Amino acid sequence: MRIAHLLNRGRPTVSFEFMAPRDEDEVLILERTVAALAGHAPDWVSVTYRVRTGEKTLELVTRIKRQYHIESMAHLTCANTRDETRRILNWMEREGIANVLALRGDPPGPAQPFQPVDPELAHGSDLVAFVRGNGYRLGIGAACSAEKHPESPDREHEFRYMQLKVEAGADFLITQLFFDNRFYFDLIARARAAGIKVPIVPGLMPIPSRRSLAFVTQMSGATVPDQLQQAIDVAPDDEAIRKLGVEHCIRQCAELLEAGVPGLHFYTFNRARAASEILGALRGQQLLAS
Ligand code: FAD
Numbered sequence: 001m002r003i004a005h006l007l008n009r010g011r012p013t014v015s016f017e018f019m020a021p022r023d024e025d026e027v028l029i030l031e032r033t034v035a036a037l038a039g040h041a042p043d044w045v046s047v048t049y050r051v052r053t054g055e056k057t058l059e060l061v062t063r064i065k066r067q068y069h070i071e072s073m074a075h076l077t078c079a080n081t082r083d084e085t086r087r088i089l090n091w092m093e094r095e096g097i098a099n100v101l102a103l104r105g106d107p108p109g110p111a112q113p114f115q116p117v118d119p120e121l122a123h124g125s126d127l128v129a130f131v132r133g134n135g136y137r138l139g140i141g142a143a144c145s146a147e148k149h150p151e152s153p154d155r156e157h158e159f160r161y162m163q164l165k166v167e168a169g170a171d172f173l174i175t176q177l178f179f180d181n182r183f184y185f186d187l188i189a190r191a192r193a194a195g196i197k198v199p200i201v202p203g204l205m206p207i208p209s210r211r212s213l214a215f216v217t218q219m220s221g222a223t224v225p226d227q228l229q230q231a232i233d234v235a236p237d238d239e240a241i242r243k244l245g246v247e248h249c250i251r252q253c254a255e256l257l258e259a260g261v262p263g264l265h266f267y268t269f270n271r272a273r274a275a276s277e278i279l280g281a282l283r284g285q286q287l288l289a290s
Pocket of ligand 1: 047102104125149157176
């Protein structure tokens with residue numbers, strides 16, 4: 001089923017992002033995480049894509065779909081030639097994958113530029129247009145930033161390219177993580193004023209640790225509100241930071257649900273505990289159906 005259809009049903013979806021495993025240790029952790037989070041009956045999940053683990057992405061989305069009967073979307077980036085991209089998309093359709101998240105892909109490191117393999121697939125919008133233009137029947141998601149992408153000069157720039165993705169055929173968007181809902185509400189107001197009607201799903205990250213927070217804020221451009229940063233600065237250890245992250249995310253989700261978001265998409269980093277605690281709290285507050 002197309003994810004856009006689920007997002008337009010009028011009740012918020014719950015979804016999880018899993019990272020394709022890089023080695024056997026990660027496979028075991030991921031297996032446990034998927035099993036634990038499947039118990040929360042997500043409406044859909046997605047699996048990240050990296051060139052070196054591309055086969056694993058495809059393997060995992062089909063397995064989750066078959067074993068757990070959960071709609072599973074594969075991420076795909078501009079890391080391949082057009083022929084290779086076609087081969088992957090053909091494979092997805094053949095295996096019954098119904099949705100693809102069309103992305104440019106992360107640069108190799110925080111200060112390094114992204115190098116496209118094919119000059120015609122240099123941006124997320126190029127990949128969206130490629131999927132749509134080649135007649136694939138897949139639902140297409142794309143990424144957007146509630147804050148500023150680290151490579152963008154300003155938010156206007158960012159907004160223009162988000163619009164381009166929708167014009168190229170993206171039928172829903174997922175935001176990069178953010179810790180201050182005002183960025184998301186502002187993005188929605190501007191999108192609706194500009195006539196963008198597709199669902200825009202907030203992407204949420206419960207902070208896993210001090211080190212991961214530093215890395216993801218650098219890669220994503222997300223900022224941490226002063227009050228949360230001050231609490232993190234004086235937290236004695238990573239468990240205390242994890243708890244602060246869960247509490248903050250519960251507050252974010254509660255406000256987003258009250259505002260009528262189409263869904264909540266959790267960046268899990270292949271860990272089940274934080275997302276489980278957040279969903280438990282939201283159900284306890286009757287903000288989500290049990
Ligand atoms: P783009 O839209 O191409 O944007 C990248 C930069 O280029 C931005 O600064 C933008 O303003 C600018 N830009 C966009 N279009 C144009 C244009 N036509 N001309 C000039 N400049 C332009 N990365 C992975 O490697 N694998 C994953 O699986 C993955 N999953 C993700 C899932 C989500 C939900 C999100 C939000 C991000 C994910 N990422 C993943 C990270 C993502 O690839 C990076 O954030 C990347 O830097 C941006 O991707 P994009 O598709 O938005 O790129």
